[in-house]
Amino acid sequence: MDIRLINDEGVEDRPVEELKTLLDDEDRLVWVDISSCDKEAARVLAEVFGFHSMAVRDCVERNRVPKVHAYPDHVFVVLHAPERGKRGHVHYIELDQFIGRNYLVTVHGPINPVVDPAAALRETREVLTRIVAGRLHPATPFELSYAIVSALTRNQENYVETMTSDVWQLEQRVTGGNVGDPEEFLNELFRARHGLLAVRTMGALSGAIYGRMTNLTRISAEGQRLVADMADQFDRVRAVADGEREYLQGVIEFYQTTLTIKATLVGQAHxxxxxxxxEASYAQNEEIKKISAWAAIFFAPTLVGTVYGMNFTHMPELQWAFGYPSALVLMVLASAVLFMVFKRWGWL
Structure with missing residues (x-):
């Protein structure tokens, strides 16, 4: 937990023991930055600041969506920034703020263990560096919060810029016909779409809660102006992410159309x-029919000739004067009958 006193000369680090005394002086601007809300930090939030138990719990636990709660003497805000993970996963880096009369408390919410802890402190460290260098002189808690939130929206825009670079490369691969494995390429397309959709959702939800804050009468006129500008920044992030997402959707539809056309051509060829x-099988069957028909036709005389060629002693036809002519007539007649039958069937 870092206790910082912001004044015209820059930043002064103060011990936790002086926090209550610093808060009692309303002419001072106190910035309390909590990198992780452990038990001691939760105790300070509850006992020293007197924050609501639900708000303290929100600082300890992970929040899935941005939110805002207005209390009589302060406003509690939950925001998210994107952090790119492996295989298109988007990590939600949470930043909680308590904006009071003379103080700003920033609490960095729980993060996935695989995420670099420095990513959670990115915005607050950026603002602290600017104050120490003399480039930023916040006079009110809302001015300090405005600087931090502006840094957060810039990081959201940078994330969209990174995703845009990926989208352009995917488009070049589609138009160049160098997509590689279609299944893996589709996964890459939808991972990029997921990243744009995630940051778009962050911008839309954050813009909505800052839009609600513009209606809080307890915020000063200067604070209202800053809140309205922050809402506009989030709306810009949403609009840019929407534009890139629609552009990517065009790439996806183009690739899906290409796959459909290729599948149709392959289907037609098949x-x-x-x-x-x-047709070849039908022609082959017709030839087999003809061969079978002629084989049957020639089989009939062969059968008769085979029977009468046995020359057994007790064959009565051997002594019959008309036996030979009758055998020939029987051969011709059997062949003729089979020929007419096969002709009627269409085999010949």
């Missing part, structure tokens, strides 16, 4: 090949 094989 159908043509099946038709060709079917």
């Amino acid at each position: 159908t043509a090949e099946v038709n060709r094989l079917t």
Whole structure:
């Protein structure tokens, strides 16, 4: 927990023991930055500041969406910044703020263990560096909060810029026909879409809560102006993310159309090949029919000739004068009958 006294000369670090005394002087601007809300930090928030138990709990636990709660003497705000993870995952870096009469308390919410802890302190460290360097002189808690939130929206815009670079590369791969594995490429497309959708949601929800804050009468006129500007910054993030998401959707639809056309062409080629094989099979069957028909026709006289060629002693036809002509007539007649049958069936 860092206790900082902001004055015209810059920043003074003070011990925790002096916090209550510093808060009693309303002419001073006190900035309390809590990197992790442990038990001691939660105790200070509850006992020294007297914050509501639900607000303290929100600082200890992770919040999924931005929120704002207005109390009689302060405003509690929860915001998120995006941090890129592996395989398109988007980590939500939480920043909680208590904006009072003469103090600003910033609490960095719980983060995924795989995320670099420095990412959570990015905005507050940036603002602290500007104050120490003399480039920023906040006089009120809302001015200090405005500087931190502006840094957060810039990081959101930088995230959109990074995703835009990825979208352009994906588009070049689509138009150049160098997509590689289609399944993996589709995964890349939808991971990029997920990243843009995540930061778009952050901007939209954050803009909505700052839009609500503009209606709080307990905020001064200068504070209202800063709140309205912060709402406009979040709306700009949402609009830029929406534009890039629509652009990416066009790339996705173009690639899906390409896949559909290729699948149609492959299907047509497959159908043509099946038709060709079917025709070949039909022609082959017709030839088999003809061969089978002629084999049956020639089989009939062969059968008769085989029977009468046995020359057994007790065959009565051997002594019959008309046996040979009758056998020939039987061969011709059997062949003729089979020929007419196969002709009627269309085999010949």
